[in-house]
Amino acid sequence: MAKTNQHDADTEPREDGKFSNKEYLKELARLHVELVKLQEWILATGCKLCIIFEGRDGAGKGGTIKAITERVSPRVFRVVALPAPTEREKSQMYVQRYLPHLPAAGEVVIFDRSWYNRAGVERVMGFCTEEQAESFLSAVPLVEQAIVSSGVILLKYWLEVSEQEQTRRLESRINDGRKIWKLSGMDLKSYSRWYDYSRARDDMFLATDTDFAPWYVANSNCKRRARLNIISDILAKVPYEAVPRKKVKLPERQKPGGYREPDYPYKFVPEQF
Known part of the structure; x- marks a missing residue:
């Protein structure tokens, strides 16, 4: 049975043009090598890197995060996708539940949605008041200033997708057993409020697109x-360098020393392919 690369399974938009899957995989492999170099530099220097991904439903956050993390160590690159807050967390300072997940030395933390939920889905869907949303937008630059001042490299990415492309992607999830889990009732409600999200995004950029955390x-x-x-x-934004490493050579294996494979009734996985 032919193997399928995980990225082949993604239905690519018509705007893809002549950018073939072969070209994509070639460039991705090259960038994966650089991400490994970045990982080794982060471990060697104790760098702290935090990357935030935000955007509308179907903008491609999850696929982008998978592309970043598929060839690096999960012990260094950690993905944080928090569920809805508990009753206890609702009583805390809003950003409090996110702060414990920030990176320590030698770590990369990627937020698949972040504290900016308050500026987006919570505001648009009425999970917070306008006063709470405005208070958040006023306070978050101060929080991010403190994060950056502590030595964290903070990168914030917004994935912008068109109305037509979002519709195409969400429709593709409806009858696809691999993707149906991505489509929730909240996604459907959010879909109908395109311009409310546009206004919320614009307010978010205006209040939080700062020199220290753009x-x-x-x-x-x-x-x-x-x-x-x-x-x-x-x-390009992290000043990493290739860390020298010793040339690797596999050692010789030990001699059998009289070892024989046991006559044991292993329960083998059926070979259907």
Whole structure:
């Protein structure tokens, strides 16, 4: 049975043009090598890197995060996607539940949605009051200033997708058993409020696009190009260098020393392929 790369399974938008899957995989492999170099530099220097991904439903956040993390160590690159807050967390200072997940030395933390939920879905869907949303927008630059001042490199990405492309992607989830889990009742409610989200996004940018923690907007109408562009941008914004490593050579294996394979009734997995 032919193997299928996980990225082949993604239905690419019409805007993909002549950018073939072969070209995409070639560039992605090259960037993965650089991400490994970045990982080794982060471990060697104790760098703390925090990357935030925001955008509308179907903008491609999850696929981008997978493209970043598929060839690096999960012990270094940690993805944070928090569920809805508990009753206890609702009683805390709003950003409090996110702060314990910030990176320590030698770590990369990627937020698949972040504290900016308050500026987006919570505001649009009425899960917070207007006063709470405005208070958040006033306070978050101070929080991010403290994060950056502590030595964290903070990168914030907004994935921008068109109305038509979002519709196409969400429709593709309806009858696809691999993707149906991505489509929730909340997604359907959110879909109908495109311009409410546009206004919320505009307010968010106006209040939180600061010199010390700016927003970077990626056109994600083509998933492949967006992934490559974002990874390239991350690599350009972190001043990493290749860390020297010793030449690797496999040692010789030990001699059998009389060992024989046991006559044991192993329960083998059926070989259907």
